[in-house]
Amino acid sequence: MTSAAKKIGKQTIKLQNPPKIISTFSIVGPKEGEGPLKDYFHEIINDDTLGKDSFEKAESEMMYTAIKGAISSANLKEEDIEYLFAGDLLNQIVSSGYAARELNIPFFGLYGACSTMAESLSMASLFLDGGFARYVVASTSSHFSSAERQFRFPLEYGSQRNPTAQWTVTGSGAMVLSDHGDFPRVTYVTTGVVKDYGEKDANNMGAAMAPAAVDTIYNHFKDTGRKPSDYDVIATGDLGKVGKEITEKLLLEYGYDIKDVYVDCGDIIFDNERQNTDSGGSGCGCSAVVTCGYFYKKLMRREIKKMLLVSTGALMSTTTSLQGESIPGIAHAVAIEID
Template identity: 60%
Template sequence: MRNKRIGKRTMKMQNSPTIISTASIVGPKEGKGPLKDKFDVILSDDLYGEKTWELAESKMIQTALETAVQKVEKQLDDIEFLFGGDLINQIFPASFAARALGIPFCGIYGACSTMALGMCLSSIVVDGGFADYALNGTSSHYCTAERQFRFPLELGNQKPMTAQWTVTGAGSALISSSGEGPKVKYITIGKVVDKGIEDGNNMGAAMAPAAVDTIYSYFEDTKDDPKSFDLIATGDLGQLGKKITADLLRQRGIDIFDVYTDCGLEIFDLEQQDVHCGGSGCGCSATVFASYIYPKLVNKEFKKVMLVSTGALLSPTSTLQKQTIPCIAHAVVIESE
């Protein structure tokens, strides 16, 4: 019985799962950006007291998950599902965090779309009556991502201006069947889109068509009006990808320009911080949503928001084998009631 399906790809939540808390933790560079006063934790050291960057990333996501639970005075034993992932091989930062937390764990990989994907899955299990509390979170780290996907930092390679800066940060959201807070109303699951981009230093151009596909599908399915939104935020397309997305949607009859931003442009000051096209990484949309967007929904400064986290599904192996970059985007529509 498909009574929760709207159109081809969008699901309507009948029981309005509630986002009852969020949490964010970022590195030193992010802590000097425009949102510096909004994060729960700002690290003074990228290693976070650990021996490796990967273990530091795992500790970051664990901190974000624990903080979201503590904010609403719940216990880890109250949480019935944990959805999490990251960019690193076999999502070991998230898996190691789940080992410490002891919550039933569904490891997910959506690259930088993981925050929205986790929120989609958490909303589905809560709306379906399978859980009262579902926790999700994700992370990224500049040093771990550079080591895995690009070049060792010691080489000091120069990046082209189309490149972005991977956010060192982790964000989480706790979704409940009851309680006060913004409600998840719709989710739209993305399709894998590949327009033939091969350049791993031009991720905004690679991911923009996937964002366009998901955003257009939501409006096609629901017949909603872009003007009804206070904010539509893509995950980490950066300066170039944001422009491509807005232009391609306008060509298809959807004008989001007046309400559109990209999390990769919110987290850094492009004029003062050397990040080229902006921020990227799983932690980009996760920390911006948790620290900036969610509080505005709680305070009713935003009444209706669409978060569209975007991800590039490449790997070091696919890059070495000269494959193009498949991408995906997932959308969550949240309303403040």
């Protein structure tokens, strides 16, 4: 099969040998474990330091736990895994790098901000579709305390939160993909284009990322010829309440009404009013744990049979924010289906 036959439209690849997601593992922090999806996560930790002497070390430990948990759930051993695709939010993706240090697996480190779950899943799927491996892991993580310290304020500062702000999810998700088995399969990969509409407020990530989500979803429909009703669920990664509303309105202008099948992982992982999470959840770990926990279990039970995961990311840094730069957004989409 030639590459030209696999590429459809502008941004989408149709996988001719759809990889199967044969196992997942999700680990979350105490706050996430008190939220509406608590019964769907594989492990809920009581101490978000995991006994480590820094939040950064705790985040790396969470990713290591998720990867090992997914491998074990697939009845495989570490040496069976041929590649690891992983990334996170921290400088130089240290959570992933230090987790990979403990694993004897060839490693591709990725950075797509909060879009990294769909990015790692995309790259893992393309490797398998191309026949370059039989078992691959895709993973990502985030941690409220490490992200707050890096991107916003020291935790001790106790700053007042903006109503449009989101709560970075403490959690990690991992998937094992294979070329065989009766499991949810990845059928399409739509790679996003960076979009920047001039939003500069680091406390309003939903508004910054929504245009990228809209563009990717629109181009997925355009490339594949599909429409919203072809999916049981269209799930964006972490736009939160504010970004979700913007996405729905902008897609209507393109002629696509997605409200009947649309959810946002950041909007459903917390009870925003009860848990004081403002606009909802965010972070790499948001779409990772919701997909690896909640949605994967629904797919395996055939409660949903087709979903479009659209993980969203804000491609900013503390340096660019201090320099007054606007916030570019990116979104990657992966279609997951089961018979």
